[in-house]
Amino acid sequence: MIYDHLIAPFVEFAFMRRALVGALALALGAGPIGVFLMLRRMSLVGDAMAHAILPGAAIGFLLSGLSLFAMTAGGLIAGFVIALGAGFVARATELKEDASLAAFFLISLAVGVTIVSLKGNNVDLLHFLFGTVLALDDPTLLLIAGITTISLIALAIIYRPLVLECVDPLFLRSVSRAGAPVHIAFLALVVMNLVGGFHALGTLLAVGIMMLPAVIARFWARDITAMILVAALSGAISGYVGLLLSYHTGAPSGPAIILVAGVLYVCSVLFGPVGGLVRQMFPGRHLEA
Amino acid sequence: MLTRRFALASVLLISAHLSPALAQDKLNVVATFSILADLVKNVGGDRVEVKSLVGPNGDAHVYQPTPNDAKTLSDARLVFVNGLGFEGWMARLVKASGTKAAMVTATKGVKPRKMEEGGHTEADPHAWQSVVNAKTYVGNIYDALVAADPAGKNTYQANASAYIARLEALDVQVRAVVGAIPADRRKIITTHDAFGYFGAAYGVAFIAPQGVSTESEVSARDVAKIITQIRTQKIPAVFLENVTDERLLKRIAEESGARIGGTLYSDALTDEKGPAPTYIDMMRHNVKQLAEALTS
Numbered sequence: 334m335i336y337d338h339l340i341a342p343f344v345e346f347a348f349m350r351r352a353l354v355g356a357l358a359l360a361l362g363a364g365p366i367g368v369f370l371m372l373r374r375m376s377l378v379g380d381a382m383a384h385a386i387l388p389g390a391a392i393g394f395l396l397s398g399l400s401l402f403a404m405t406a407g408g409l410i411a412g413f414v415i416a417l418g419a420g421f422v423a424r425a426t427e428l429k430e431d432a433s434l435a436a437f438f439l440i441s442l443a444v445g446v447t448i449v450s451l452k453g454n455n456v457d458l459l460h461f462l463f464g465t466v467l468a469l470d471d472p473t474l475l476l477i478a479g480i481t482t483i484s485l486i487a488l489a490i491i492y493r494p495l496v497l498e499c500v501d502p503l504f505l506r507s508v509s510r511a512g513a514p515v516h517i518a519f520l521a522l523v524v525m526n527l528v529g530g531f532h533a534l535g536t537l538l539a540v541g542i543m544m545l546p547a548v549i550a551r552f553w554a555r556d557i558t559a560m561i562l563v564a565a566l567s568g569a570i571s572g573y574v575g576l577l578l579s580y581h582t583g584a585p586s587g588p589a590i591i592l593v594a595g596v597l598y599v600c601s602v603l604f605g606p607v608g609g610l611v612r613q614m615f616p617g618r619h620l621e622a
Numbered sequence: 623m624l625t626r627r628f629a630l631a632s633v634l635l636i637s638a639h640l641s642p643a644l645a646q647d648k649l650n651v652v653a654t655f656s657i658l659a660d661l662v663k664n665v666g667g668d669r670v671e672v673k674s675l676v677g678p679n680g681d682a683h684v685y686q687p688t689p690n691d692a693k694t695l696s697d698a699r700l701v702f703v704n705g706l707g708f709e710g711w712m713a714r715l716v717k718a719s720g721t722k723a724a725m726v727t728a729t730k731g732v733k734p735r736k737m738e739e740g741g742h743t744e745a746d747p748h749a750w751q752s753v754v755n756a757k758t759y760v761g762n763i764y765d766a767l768v769a770a771d772p773a774g775k776n777t778y779q780a781n782a783s784a785y786i787a788r789l790e791a792l793d794v795q796v797r798a799v800v801g802a803i804p805a806d807r808r809k810i811i812t813t814h815d816a817f818g819y820f821g822a823a824y825g826v827a828f829i830a831p832q833g834v835s836t837e838s839e840v841s842a843r844d845v846a847k848i849i850t851q852i853r854t855q856k857i858p859a860v861f862l863e864n865v866t867d868e869r870l871l872k873r874i875a876e877e878s879g880a881r882i883g884g885t886l887y888s889d890a891l892t893d894e895k896g897p898a899p900t901y902i903d904m905m906r907h908n909v910k911q912l913a914e915a916l917t918s
Contacts, residue, residue, distance in 0.1 A: 347876075470872065579843065582843070
């Protein structure tokens with residue numbers, strides 16, 4: 334009975350296994366990235382970047398159809414251009430980075446939509462916004478897994494300066510010149526993971542698998558390592574439960590995955606041991622000497 | 623005084639010169655999508671200038687009208703729509719454009735098929751997929767054109783009867799090709815069930831992984847059902863369609879062992895270079911693809 338509900342769908346159908354592998358790989362890569370975004374108070378940057386890659390992917394689509402390479406390249410280029418452009422404007426002018434990012438992603442979105450409608454062929458935007466986690470083929474899975482691998486290795490390399498920049502950027506600036514390159518490398522990782530997530534979940538939901546697990550993790554752990562573990566784990570749980578939900582109830586798969594993460598988030602806000610509402614109302618006994 | 627009278631006279635004179643020119647001008651009409659536009663062109667011939675709102679390869683289900691479309695509508699004398707709920711966006715567009723053009727529903731008199739869609743039944747709009755219904759379309763188009771431009775009645779009549787003869791030949795051809803396929807192999811899977819009328823008219827079962835409209839998103843349950851169905855009913859072929867996500871179909875075909883057929887055209891014609899630039903070409907192309915995938 335339990336086997337039938339929880340495991341049989343994945344044994345019986347290869348597309349469910351592929352969707353699960355894709356979702357797990359995404360959770361593993363995007364979760365940690367999300368934690369750093371959250372700690373650096375850049376939670377909404379992920380959202381902005383996700384919108385920024387849409388037109389790039391759409392242009393790739395118009396040029397060569399549903400080609401994995403064209404859409405990936407388009408998304409990456411658009412994402413990098415927006416990230417670097419916004420960063421440059423922020424450094425060179427009075428404008429703060431969030432404001433210039435907002436300007437850039439809105440322009441990019443408008444350009445993308447204009448190009449799509451000028452071409453006259455109305456692309457089914459739903460597929461771009463919500464993705465097709467059920468249709469992952471070998472190249473797409475390899476791409477997502479590759480992005481995750483690169484992200485984890487790169488995070489391991491830049492871990493130290495990145496944590497310092499989250500906690501005390503002024504101190505980092507005083508002892509090292511690594512700040513700027515680390516920042517750029519990190520933004521590159523954000524863009525890559527969003528593009529990977531775009532293939533499975535579309536631009537709207539890719540940012541969900543990145544940020545929701547990170548926000549959940551904030552309620553369960555105090556130190557960064559533990560947060561990263563909780564984020565990756567809760568992302569993986571969301572993927573697994575979301576797919577099962579879609580399989581049993583007929584809910585669309587991408588939104589189902591993010592909805593499960595949303596439910597986990599609400600539970601965490603209520604019952605999380607670190608600053609959860611219930612915990613605040615009934616604090617444990619003070620430790621007294 | 624003299625100059626004013628002169629001016630008035632010259633204006634009258636010019637307009638008197640212009641009006642026969644205007645009468646010779648083509649009748650401006652609009653069709654909502656490319657297949658309907660093709661049918662109108664065949665009846666209207668040289669007397670009619672047809673514009674299609676949704677162009678070749680466009681998906682009329684999820685079309686977003688542009689301000690340009692509103693302008694096109696307000697310039698038109700006649701607006702041809704498919705009806706049966708096909709163009710959900712049309713009512714708003716007509717209201718926005720403030721057009722005085724007469725609306726012609728091409729499916730008037732067609733017996734609509736009912737479709738299960740998300741628990742409630744609604745009419746299936748893809749009536750043109752049966753050639754018999756296409757003849758009804760042509761009749762409605764003919765009536766509307768004659769009412770709007772009585773002077774062209776003879777031309778329209780000649781065009782319409784010539785075209786109906788071609789449609790009848792097409793109908794015979796489609797029946798012959800389908801008849802050559804073994805009866806137990808006449809079932810396929812395709813992305814969206816635009817082929818209900820085709821299936822009913824010619825005896826081919828079309829099973830779709832999505833509902834009647836491309837507006838709804840598929841769930842894991844739908845895909846699992848389809849794969850199970852292909853395996854248990856031994857469905858020989860899966861077809862891709864030009865307007866919805868082909869990656870999902872490839873996945874289903876790979877997993878179920880069904881063969882992937884060529885592209886079928888359902889809601890839109892292709893451009894001149896494609897295999898289905900006209901309605902008749904589209905039907906011939908579709909039935910040829912079906913035969914190739916199902917007979918082997």
